[in-house]
Amino acid sequence: MSFLTISHLKKSFGATTVVHDFNLDIEKGEFISFLGPSGCGKTTVLRMVAGFETPTSGKISIGGRDVVNLKPNQRNIGMVFQAYALFPNMTVAQNVAFGLKVAKKPKAEIDATVHEMLSLIKLDHLAERYPYQLSGGQQQRVALARALATKPQVLLLDEPLSALDAKIRVSLREEIRAIQRKLGITTIFVTHDQEEALSISDRIVVMYEGNAEQVGAPFEIYNHPSSRFVASFVGTLNTLDATIRDATSGVITIDGKDIAIDRTRLNGHKNGDKISLAVRPEAVSLGEATDKRETTLDGKIDSVHFLGSVIRIRASLGENTVSFDTFNNPSAPPPSPGENVKVSLCAKDLLVLGH
Structure with missing residues (x-):
């Protein structure tokens, strides 16, 4: 039995439904990311789990207990927001201790927990500083420590890294994941950043227009998208x-070149149908095919962008264009715009896009 269960969750604001029949089972200690564009409903689901929004219908249970009718402070949930939301008139230690004092814990327990949490986030040396004396990354780590201090059953993170610069985001997301693993706390992480979700999640829920388009491990979401939206949004x-x-044998034509793919991917299609295919940049190579399973297409270079260790190339294949990366080779200069080239790809890497 799952630890956190969300069943047939729906949320409407007046005549507008923002979450449609959302279902998800989360295991204890699992790190789940809700990934999707702004307005897709991911934060609304998170707020319903936290108790800040009341579902129009549906059920949320934690550890086998239905929490839909419980207030936020009765759910034993820790939450970290995009804004740090620290008390400016309190020191770091006082901010971390706040929830424990509200719960009327003994002073000795509060002091021990504050020390433990600040050691966990490696900020024990800043215990007496105020929020304005900290960097953005340090403030968010304090907010995380405050959320964890009450030992919640579930940790909810609502885009906690979006206000930070890129380098700090990378280091802090790794730190959050390491702390989550160490504590074994069940966590839901909301983000619109695909790289964040792919790099730290056990599973990802890709959301679009209030629906869970696909739920799966990062490898599955990236390599086997279930819809056109997932394929285009992730990566x-x-x-x-x-x-x-020839639908029977699985032969398709791309810019005049016949390619044989798995015919089962063409179920429901007939000869002459126009279809859309997707291929990841890393599945495209510059040069003639070197394997019998690969196909060579004729192309012309549109643009070349030198990015240091990687060179990003865009090439026209006739009616289609592809973008792909190749590693920098000091002894082999990249092609020039307008140059005719050969581009190769493998049929098994082509995804037939559905809805």
Whole structure:
């Protein structure tokens, strides 16, 4: 039995439904990311789990207990917001201790827990400083420590890194994941940043227009997207137009070149149908095919961007274009815009896009 269960959750504001029949089972100690664009409903689901929004219908249970009708302070949940939300008139130690004092814990227990939490986030040497004396990353770590101090059953993180610069975001997300693993706390992390979700999650819930489009491990979400939206939103994607030449044998045509793919991917399609294919940039290579499973297409270089260790290339294949990266080789200069080239890809890497 799952530790946190969300069943048939729905939320409407007047005539507008922002979450449609949302279902999810989360195991104890699992790190789940809600990933999607702004307005897709991910924060609304998080707020319903926290108790800040009341579901229009549905059920939320934690540890087998239905919490829908419980107030936020009765759910034993810790929450970290995008804004640090620290008390400016309190020191770091006092901020971390706040929830424990509200719960009327003994002073000795409060002191011990504050010391433990500040050691966990490696800020015990800043215990007497005030929030204005800290960097953004340090303030967010204090907010995390405050949320963990009450030993919640579930930790909710609502885009906690979006206000930080890129370098600090990377280090802090790794720190959050390490702390979560150490404590074994069940965690939901809301983000619109695909790289964050892919790098730290056990599973990802990709949301779109109030629905869970796909739920799965990062590897599955990236390599086997279940819809056109998931394929385009998660990672960089090339989209190619193709025509089915022989649905029975799985032969399609891309810019005049016949390619044989797994015919089961063409279920429901017939000869002459136009379809859309997707291929990840890392599945495209510059040069002739070197394997019998690969296909070579004729292309012309549109643009070349030198990024140091990586060179990003965009090439036209006729009616289609593809973007891909190649590693910098000091002894082999990259092609120039306008140059005719050969581009290769493997049929098994082509995804037939659905809805």
